[in-house]
Amino acid sequence: MKLNAYQIMWILVFFDLPTETEKDRKRYTKFRKALLDDGFSMFQFSIYLRHCSSRENAEVHINRVKKILPELGHVGIISITDKQFGQMELFHGKKETPLPDIPQQLELF
Secondary structure, three states, X not given: OOOOOOOOEEEEEEEEOOOOOXXXXXXXXXXXXXXXXXXXXXXXXXXXXXXXXXXXXXXXXXXXXXXXXXXXXXXXXXXXXXXXXHOOOEEEOOEEEOOOOXXXXXXXX
């Protein structure tokens, strides 16, 4: 089965966690490190994304994020198709910038 832009998914995790105390900062760091360890990349401050080969694979990673949710703060999780992700327009100031590189997918026969 060949992958297409409607089967490939992107997961975006948005979060706003408290950082006032040392304990808060440790929770923030632990959550952020767990996202990175699970293959997420920083898209913007407090927005991390991950490329997944299918909806089923995306669900696995969404469930992992749910298991590591910190006690305090706000976290949002959304999954979108590669097609939808490709329609995003990004700007740095008024200058348009390219979308992040798509990771290479290994195709097994």
